[in-house]
Amino acid sequence: MIPRHLLIGVAALLLLVVSMGIYLRHMRRQARDIDSLAADAFPVAPPASGPTETVTLYVADDAAGTLRARSAQIPLPGGRQQRAEELLRALLRIYQQPGAAHPLAPAADIRSIFLVDPGAAVIDLNSAFADLHRSGVLSEQLTVNSLVETLAVNVPGVQRVNILVEGQTRETLAGHADLTQTFDVTTIIQAGNQ
Amino acid sequence: MTRKILAILSATIALLSALPFALPSADEKHISVYSPVAIYSLPVLERAGHEYLGLLELLEPLGRVSSQSDAQRWRLRYNAVDAEFVAGRTRAKIRGRDFDLPAPFLIENARGLVPIGSLGALLPRFLGMAVNFHESARRLFVGDVAIQTSFRLDASNPPRLLLNFTAPVNPTISTEPGKLRMLFKRDPVVSPGSQSISFDNNVIKQASYSENNGNAELDVTATEPLMATFSNDRRTIIILAVPQTPPTPNSAESPNTGSPNTGSQNTGSQNPGQPNNGSNAVSPNTGLPNAGSESPAQSSPAANIAGDNGARAGANSNSHRLLAVVDPAHGGYERGAALTETLAEKDVTLGFARLLRHELEIRGFAVALLRDADTSLTLDQRATAANVARAGIYITLHADSQGSGARVYTALLPVEGPSNGVFHPWNAAQVPALPVSRIVSAAILAEMKKREFPVRASSASLRPLNNVSMPAVAVELAPGPAGIADLTSANYQQRVASAIADAVASVRDRLVVQP
Secondary structure, three states, X not given: OOOHHHHHHHHHHHHHHHHHHHHHHHHHHHHHHHHHHHHHOOOOOOOOOOOEEEEEEEEEEOOOOEEEEEEXXXXXXXXXXXXXXXXXXXXXXXHOOOOOOXXXXXXXXXXXXXXXXXXXXXXXXXXXXHHOOOOOHHHHHHHHHXXXXXXXXXXXXXXXXXXXXXXEOOOEOOOOEEOOOOEXXXXXXXXXXO | OHHHHHHHHHHHHHHHHHHHHHOOOOOOOEEEEEOOOOEEEEEOEEEOOEEEEEHHHHHHHHOOEEXXXXXXXXXXXXXXXXXXXXXXXXXXXXXXXXXXXXXXXXXXXXXXXXXXXXXXXXXXXXXXXXXXXXXOOOEEEEOOOOEOEEEEEEOOOOOEEEEEEOOOOOOEEEEXXXXXXXXXXXXXXXXXOOOEEEOOOXXXXXXXXXXXXXXXXXXXXXXXXXXXEEEOOOOEEEEEEOOOOOOOXXXXXXXXXXXXXXXXXXXXXXXXXXXXXXXXXXXXOOOOOOOOOOOHHHHOHHHHHHHOHHHHHHHHHHOOOOEEEEEEOOEOOEOOOEOOOOOEHHHHHHHHHHHHHHHHHOOOOEEEXXXXXXXXXXXXXXXXXXXXXXXOEEEEEEEOOOOOEEEEEEEOOOOOOOOEOEOOOHHHOOHHHHHHHHHHHHHHHHHHHHOOOOEEEEEEOEOOHHHOOOOEEEEEEEOOHHHHHHHHOHXXXXXXXXXXXXXXXXXXXXXXXXX
16 A cells, blocks of 8 residues: 555656646747747848938949949938948949949849948949849949949048958959959049049 | 757768768779760779679660569660570570670679670660770770871971861860870770871970770870860860960060061061961860869979970070960850840950951960860969960950940059069959050050040959959950941951050060069
C-alpha cells in the first residue's frame, strides 16, 4: 500500500511538470512572435518633407555632351544622408520626364546614399538604373558626372564618391563607365570644365 | 540547439573531407568521343588489368537507348538494335549475331561495362557507320568528323606559322619558354601526317603533334616567345613571335618622326615595302592575361618578355618598330551598344580596328590587335595584354549611335598621383603616362579637325584606360542617327583610321617603351 502523502507528493510534482511545460510553450510562442514582429519592422523611408530649398542640379545633355547647372526648389529633410538621397532623386525625376535630354529608365532609382566621413560618399543604385541605362561612353560618363557633381556641390564635404549597384560593386554602368574606381570630385569637376 | 549545431558542423566537415575524392582528378583516364551529333568525354574504369567503359553512357548521346539487367544478363536496345551481354562472358549477341569481346563483360550496379578495346568493332554494329578508334590515346571518331591539319611557314619577317584546319577549332593555348602548346580537348583534330615537322627557319623551329588521354596536342618550338591569333573563322591559327620594342626606343626611331602625314615607311632595317600584314593579335586563348590554373611563369608570355633575356635579345629584329596595341572594344557575348536593331558595337569596332592596324603598319608601327575575331576578353585581360607587350601606345575603339562625329577620350584620373616608385596601383596605372596620352589625344583631335571631321576630346572613366601603363586613348565613332550607315562604311572608317594613324605617327617621338 503506497502511503497517501507520497501519492499526493507525486501528483503535485506531475502537476508542476505539466504546468511548467505549458508555461514553457507559452514563453516560446511569445519569443517567436517578438522575432517575427522584429523581422516585419522594415525601415520605412520618411516622406520628403521640410522646408523647400534651392539646390543646383547638374543635368546631363546627350546632344551637347555636357552637364548644365540648373537651379531647383525641392523640399529637403533634415538629415544629411536623407538630403543627399532626395537631391539625387530630384535629379532622376528630370531624366525620367518624357523627352529628357538624357533619358533614364522610369524604374531607375537611388536605393540609398551613405555619407562616410571624412569626405566619402557611396551611392547605391538599383539594378534597373544600370540594367536599363543606354550603353555608350559619353552617355554613361555623363550620368556618373551628373550624380557626382550634384552630390558634391550640394552636400558639403563630399570629396570622393563610389557607386554601387544593388549594394554590390559592378564593373561598368552599362558596358563602358568604370564603376570599380573611386571618383575624385575635383578631377570630375575639372574634367567637366575642360 | 547545441546538438543541432554540432550535427550540422559534423556533416559539413564530413562533406568537405569527401569533396577531394568526389572531384575528378586531372590524372583520371577518360575517353573523348567525337561524332556529328555530339562531342563528349567519359571516364574510363580499370578492372582486372583492362580498361572498361559504360556502354549505355557511351550510346546515350548518340541515339535512343534503354537497358534491362538481372544478376547475369544485360540487355540493351539502341534505336532498333538489340544486344545481350552476359556478366563474366566474352561472347555477346548483337542484332542476333555473336560478337566476341577481348575481355569479359561486367555488370556493376546495373551498368554494363565493355572493354574499350572492343569499341572499334562493337560500335559499328550499333551505329551502322564507320568508327575510327585511336585506342592508345582513347579518342573515338564516329563517322567523318576528323579535322585535318596542315602547316605552312611564311618566312617573312617576322616569320609566321599558319596552321590551317578543315573546321573551326578552339584549343587551349599556353606558352612556356621556347614553346607554344595548343591543347585540343573538344576538337577532333587528327595528325597532320607526320608526328613532327621541322622548319628551316631561325625563329620557328619545329611543330609536333601528339595525342593522349582523349586530347590532341600541337606544340610549336621556337627561339623567341610566340603568340597565337585566330583568323578565318577560327579555321586558321597564326603563330608568330611576340613583337618586341627596344629599351631605348627614341634612339631607334625612324627619321619620319614629327612629319605627320608623310606615309613614309622608313623603318630602319625593316623592309619598308613589306608592312606586316599578318594579324598580330594577342589571342584570348593564349593564357596571356589569364593564367588560369597554371602558374603564371608557365602560361604567360609576360614571363618570357619580362624575364627571358634570351627572348629579348632574340627579338632585336623587331626592335626598331614601335608596338601599337589596338583594342576593338567588347566582343563575344559582350555586344556593347546596340547601334541598330541588328548592328552591335563589337562588330563595328573589330572592322575599324583592322583598318587602323593597316594604317598604322604602313606608317612603320608593329601592331597587335587584342582580338581579331568575335571573342570575349575581360577588361583586366585587355590591360594585362597591353602591359606585358610593353607597347608604345594603346588605342581602344568604341562606337555609339548618338553624336555627331568622333570622340577621343583619355583616362579620368588626376595627373599627379601618389608616387610609389616603380609600382603603381592597378586602377591608376595610367597616371604616369597620362600627360603623353593627352598629347596623343590632342594630336588626333588636331588631325581630324584638319580634315574637317567633327570631333571632341574629353576624359572618361573608361576601363581599361586606367589600367594601361603606356600612353592610351579611346576613340569612339559617333556619327549620329543620321549617319549610322557610316559606321559600317569602309570609306568613313578609312578616313578616321588614316587620321588617327597620322596623328599617332606625328607624336611617335613622345611614345616610349615601359621599363
